[in-house]
Amino acid sequence: MDVGLLGQFVVNGMMLGMMYALVAVxxxxxxxxxxxxxxxxxxxxxxxxxxxxxxxxxxTAIGIDNALLQLVGVLVISIGSMAVxxxxxxxxxxxxxxxxxxxxxLLVTLMLGTVLREAIRLFYPDGSNxxxxxxxxxxDSWAVGSFTLRADSAILLLAGLLVIIGVNVLINRTRLGLxxxxxxxxxxxxxxxxxxxxxxxxxxxxLGSGVAAFAGVMNGLYYNxxxxxxxxxxxxxxxxxxxxxxxxxxYGAILGGFLFAGLQTLGAVAxxxxxxxxxxxxxAVVIAIIAWRPTGLIAEKTSERV
Amino acid sequence: MDQQKETxxxxxxxxxRFGGVVALNEFDMELDNGQIVGLIGPNGSGxxxxxxxxxxxxxxxxxxxxxxxxxxTNWPAQKVYEAGVARTFQRSRLCLELxxxxxxxxxxxxxxxxxxxxxxxxxxxxxxxxxxxxxxxHKLLKIFxxxxxxxxxxxVGSLRMIDRRRIEICRALISHPRLxxxxxPSAGMTHEETRELMDDILEVREMIDGLSIILVEHExxxxxxxxxxxxxxxxxxxxxxxxxxxxxxxxxxxEAYLGGE
Amino acid sequence: MTQSLKDKLVILSLAVLATAxxxxxxxxxxxxxxxxxxxxxxxxxxxxAKFGLIETISGCLSRNERLLNGAVVxxxxxxxxxxxxxxxxxxMIATVLLYTVASCGLNMQFGYTGVVNFAGAAFFxxxxxxxxxxxxTSVPMLMVIIVGGLxxxxxxxxxxxxxxxxxxxxxxxxxxxxxxxFRTFLEVxxxxxxxxxxxxxxxxxxxxxxxxxxxxxxDIEVSFYMNYVILALIMVMLTFVLxxxxxxxxxxxxxxxxxxxxxxxxxxxxxxxxxxxxxFTLGNFLAGTAGALYAMMxxxxxxxxxxxxxxxxxxxxxxxxxxxxLWGTILAAGLVVLLPEKLQAIQEYRFLIYAVVxxxxxxxxxxxVLPRGLRAYxxxxxx
Ligand SMILES: Nc1ncnc2c1ncn2[C@@H]1O[C@H](COP(=O)(O)OP(=O)(O)OP(=O)(O)O)[C@@H](O)[C@H]1O
Ligand SMILES: [Mg+2]
Numbered sequence: 001m002d003v004g005l006l007g008q009f010v011v012n013g014m015m016l017g018m019m020y021a022l023v024a025v026x027x028x029x030x031x032x033x034x035x036x037x038x039x040x041x042x043x044x045x046x047x048x049x050x051x052x053x054x055x056x057x058x059x060t061a062i063g064i065d066n067a068l069l070q071l072v073g074v075l076v077i078s079i080g081s082m083a084v085x086x087x088x089x090x091x092x093x094x095x096x097x098x099x100x101x102x103x104x105x106l107l108v109t110l111m112l113g114t115v116l117r118e119a120i121r122l123f124y125p126d127g128s129n130x131x132x133x134x135x136x137x138x139x140d141s142w143a144v145g146s147f148t149l150r151a152d153s154a155i156l157l158l159a160g161l162l163v164i165i166g167v168n169v170l171i172n173r174t175r176l177g178l179x180x181x182x183x184x185x186x187x188x189x190x191x192x193x194x195x196x197x198x199x200x201x202x203x204x205x206x207l208g209s210g211v212a213a214f215a216g217v218m219n220g221l222y223y224n225x226x227x228x229x230x231x232x233x234x235x236x237x238x239x240x241x242x243x244x245x246x247x248x249x250x251y252g253a254i255l256g257g258f259l260f261a262g263l264q265t266l267g268a269v270a271x272x273x274x275x276x277x278x279x280x281x282x283x284a285v286v287i288a289i290i291a292w293r294p295t296g297l298i299a300e301k302t303s304e305r306v
Numbered sequence: 307m308d309q310q311k312e313t314x315x316x317x318x319x320x321x322x323r324f325g326g327v328v329a330l331n332e333f334d335m336e337l338d339n340g341q342i343v344g345l346i347g348p349n350g351s352g353x354x355x356x357x358x359x360x361x362x363x364x365x366x367x368x369x370x371x372x373x374x375x376x377x378x379t380n381w382p383a384q385k386v387y388e389a390g391v392a393r394t395f396q397r398s399r400l401c402l403e404l405x406x407x408x409x410x411x412x413x414x415x416x417x418x419x420x421x422x423x424x425x426x427x428x429x430x431x432x433x434x435x436x437x438x439x440x441x442x443x444h445k446l447l448k449i450f451x452x453x454x455x456x457x458x459x460x461x462v463g464s465l466r467m468i469d470r471r472r473i474e475i476c477r478a479l480i481s482h483p484r485l486x487x488x489x490x491p492s493a494g495m496t497h498e499e500t501r502e503l504m505d506d507i508l509e510v511r512e513m514i515d516g517l518s519i520i521l522v523e524h525e526x527x528x529x530x531x532x533x534x535x536x537x538x539x540x541x542x543x544x545x546x547x548x549x550x551x552x553x554x555x556x557x558x559x560x561e562a563y564l565g566g567e
Numbered sequence: 568m569t570q571s572l573k574d575k576l577v578i579l580s581l582a583v584l585a586t587a588x589x590x591x592x593x594x595x596x597x598x599x600x601x602x603x604x605x606x607x608x609x610x611x612x613x614x615x616a617k618f619g620l621i622e623t624i625s626g627c628l629s630r631n632e633r634l635l636n637g638a639v640v641x642x643x644x645x646x647x648x649x650x651x652x653x654x655x656x657x658x659m660i661a662t663v664l665l666y667t668v669a670s671c672g673l674n675m676q677f678g679y680t681g682v683v684n685f686a687g688a689a690f691f692x693x694x695x696x697x698x699x700x701x702x703x704t705s706v707p708m709l710m711v712i713i714v715g716g717l718x719x720x721x722x723x724x725x726x727x728x729x730x731x732x733x734x735x736x737x738x739x740x741x742x743x744x745x746x747x748x749f750r751t752f753l754e755v756x757x758x759x760x761x762x763x764x765x766x767x768x769x770x771x772x773x774x775x776x777x778x779x780x781x782x783x784x785x786d787i788e789v790s791f792y793m794n795y796v797i798l799a800l801i802m803v804m805l806t807f808v809l810x811x812x813x814x815x816x817x818x819x820x821x822x823x824x825x826x827x828x829x830x831x832x833x834x835x836x837x838x839x840x841x842x843x844x845x846x847f848t849l850g851n852f853l854a855g856t857a858g859a860l861y862a863m864m865x866x867x868x869x870x871x872x873x874x875x876x877x878x879x880x881x882x883x884x885x886x887x888x889x890x891x892x893l894w895g896t897i898l899a900a901g902l903v904v905l906l907p908e909k910l911q912a913i914q915e916y917r918f919l920i921y922a923v924v925x926x927x928x929x930x931x932x933x934x935x936v937l938p939r940g941l942r943a944y945x946x947x948x949x950x
Pocket of ligand 1: 348351354
């Protein structure tokens with residue numbers, strides 16, 4: 001195969017992997033602190049992207065058309081608003097169901113996802129059609145042989161990497177991270193040690209949702225198109241990645257995300273009929289991998305205590 | 307008694323680890339037909355784990371389990387039950403939404419006709435089976451508490467802790483097991499209630515041929531009164547075995563308990 | 568007056584009331600009137616709850632199951648025959664009935680056994696597509712319904728391994744992925760009509776063509792949908808009997824034990840996999856049969872009928888009615904299907920409204936509107 005095409009596939013795969021990993025990290029964080037599955041995660045990402053898009057339109061409307069300023073505005077509003085929303089979801093939907101059967105939490109967040117999706121479809125101006133997301137990053141490109149690396153791709157990859165490292169440092173090196181890990185280990189003991197359990201849960205949900213919003217903006221900047229249904233696919237794959245990586249484990253989530261992207265890219269290269277069947281293939285991979293490794297590549301913390 | 311001094315259960319070098327924790331370490335024990343054995347030891351010494359490994363919830367990392375002459379090491383939980391082992395759980399595990407009768411019938415699984423066609427199409431025969439099992443469950447419950455037997459169609463969630471313990475024991479006994487595993491049956495009960503419960507268990511034992519019991523208990527009065535012998539675990543290892551009197555005066559045991567507290 | 572006579576009178580008058588309500592509800596078209604009728608019904612329900620009437624009524628209903636079942640079937644028939652020449656109300660009734668069958672399938676899966684399935688619409692859709700494909704062949708159409716169910720069950724068995732192997736509710740993601748896969752597959756696949764979908768031939772039993780009206784006399788012409796109403800009603804009755812018998816047997820007990828505590832169930836000999844497979848397969852079978860007849864009735868199907876939100880509608884029916892509750896499922900299927908059809912104002916917003924209602928239900932009344940009661944193995948039997 002042509003080197004340029006191959007390079008393109010690699011960049012594409014890395015980008016996908018980065019996005020999946022960012023979504024998966026959220027699932028893993030929520031599962032860690034609260035043992036819950038929050039299915040609205042993908043749709044929170046979608047709403048975050050729309051929030052960013054709206055910010056861009058607003059800024060253009062009031063005459064700010066410096067791309068860098070716009071980018072900062074988009075990121076700040078998108079991430080900030082989703083962090084707040086994540087905390088609100090945790091406070092009013094997830095925590096109240098803490099002692100209910102886990103199925104109820106799953107259902108409640110699944111329904112919330114529908115609410116978000118439908119709200120955008122119905123109430124966002126012309127929300128049922130895809131939107132053109134602006135290219136706010138420089139589009140210069142470097143040619144290496146027949147392969148061209150675009151600056152925006154490189155910046156996005158770098159930024160994604162930085163966010164992942166940032167989250168990792170936050171979890172493993174700071175007091176907040178310590179508290180989050182303590183709660184994840186053992187809620188009761190953590191409470192006894194004077195950790196404000198509720199606060200930590202809210203902060204974790206804010207963090208995970210903010211990261212998802214970042215992934216959403218990244219998605220918009222890369223593909224230049226967003227729509228109300230985009231969160232569903234990203235959510236399902238992100239969740240599968242988190243499971244395959246072993247829920248509750250950040251490195252597992254990252255690994256799972258890149259694994260999915262790798263397989264999807266491989267499928268796109270190897271299967272002749274794949275362009276039309278791209279998503280069919282992605283979902284088939286989700287099912288197959290879960291069947292193969294239902295509890296993850298990296299083993300889970302403990303077996304259930306009886 | 308002595309005419310059938312047959313070994314019901316034997317652990318040989320049973321080992322189970324959780325990560326770095328060795329929950330059971332080369333555990334050997336034997337249990338004779340009709341015996342009641344007390345399994346004691348400080349918190350975290352591996353008592354519950356031995357039940358879990360025996361009943362197939364956890365697999366063993368080493369060693370063997372022999373039950374009625376068969377090697378049942380690492381059998382799935384269902385097969386262990388079929389072979390005649392029934393248990394209760396330290397933290398009560400009843401289906402709170404279901405009635406007392408339903409919960410007891412869950413324990414009777416192997417004696418009920420589970421055929422799909424039977425259950426859907428042979429309603430008459432099913433009805434007869436239900437009625438038959440109803441009277442048996444009623445009789446068993448009555449031994450523990452006549453009032454409870456009258457509430458047989460009430461949901462378990464509406465009952466007190468002591469009643470739930472009783473139902474769990476009935477669920478274990480209804481299928482006439484050869485070995486009953488009781489994991490802290492008296493947790494959360496008063497002394498008086500504990501005594502009553504143990505009397506009931508002894509009464510039922512007379513009804514079931516060759517029933518042996520392993521009793522995990524922190525309440526030493528109960529252990530002293532009912533057990534034929536005691537086994538003491540500490541950090542997954544057997545440190546002492548014998549009659550309660552001898553065990554209680556053993557130096558190692560006293561240290562383990564003092565150190566463990 | 569004896570207790571039993573009183574009971575019977577109560578049931579009969581309730582049946583009359585419900586029939587009159589349904590007829591009025593389906594007949595009126597003025598939005599304000601429909602709204603007023605719904606408010607009236609809501610006020611009546613709340614008032615009777617307030618004055619403790621609900622307990623009296625439900626006691627009376629559970630003492631007379633046979634009469635209740637008969638009254639409901641009779642009421643459905645009366646409502647259907649009242650509209651004998653109108654297509655739309657009959658189509659609505661048949662749709663409610665078929666959604667009931669499909670939701671019963673889901674109820675078996677996660678109401679009874681706790682096996683989540685968020686691809687209900689996909690299994691329903693498999694039934695639809697089976698009917699479309701087999702309609703072209705010489706397979707007898709009554710058989711097609713069964714085959715629709717079998718194909719759904721068979722396709723579902725692909726998912727059994729991942730569903731069984733995943734712990735707890737992770738299985739949810741497997742079914743979601745499958746539902747999305749099914750829809751995308753239909754859209755990109757040319758053989759099955761792609762996004763445009765397929766036409767489906769109507770039901771035909773031994774030469775009795777369902778898609779032509781029935782002329783009784785010169786001026787009485789019965790809508791062809793009546794055929795489908797009757798067949799769908801028969802399917803509901805069969806499903807109801809099956810669900811009831813399963814619930815009131817050791818199988819139902821095993822299902823409950825699996826749902827409530829897998830570990831304890833395993834320690835008492837209950838083969839978790841066996842019962843999960845049975846309930847998953849039977850549930851998909853039911854959804855598939857419902858889909859097959861539905862496709863024949865509509866005469867046309869397209870991938871857009873089987874989206875993720877359609878699966879969530881089936882889930883909503885189960886939740887709204889109450890997990891594992893049969894009457895609840897029937898009531899909820901009626902509400903969920905009919906309300907948006909009658910109230911045009913909410914038609915567009917129905918997914919949003921359902922989702923919000925479901926969140927409220929889960930937060931404040933997780934047992935649903937008609938919670939399932941304790942198992943009564945033999946009706947009226949108390950030992
Ligand atoms: N599922 C598990 N995962 C990890 N560690 C476990 C698990 N189950 C038990 N352990 C560990 O194994 C050891 C033995 O536990 P076990 O529950 O058998 O103790 P026990 O004797 O029953 O104590 P107690 O009197 O408190 O019930 C403990 O250190 C416990 O932490
Ligand atoms: Mg224990």
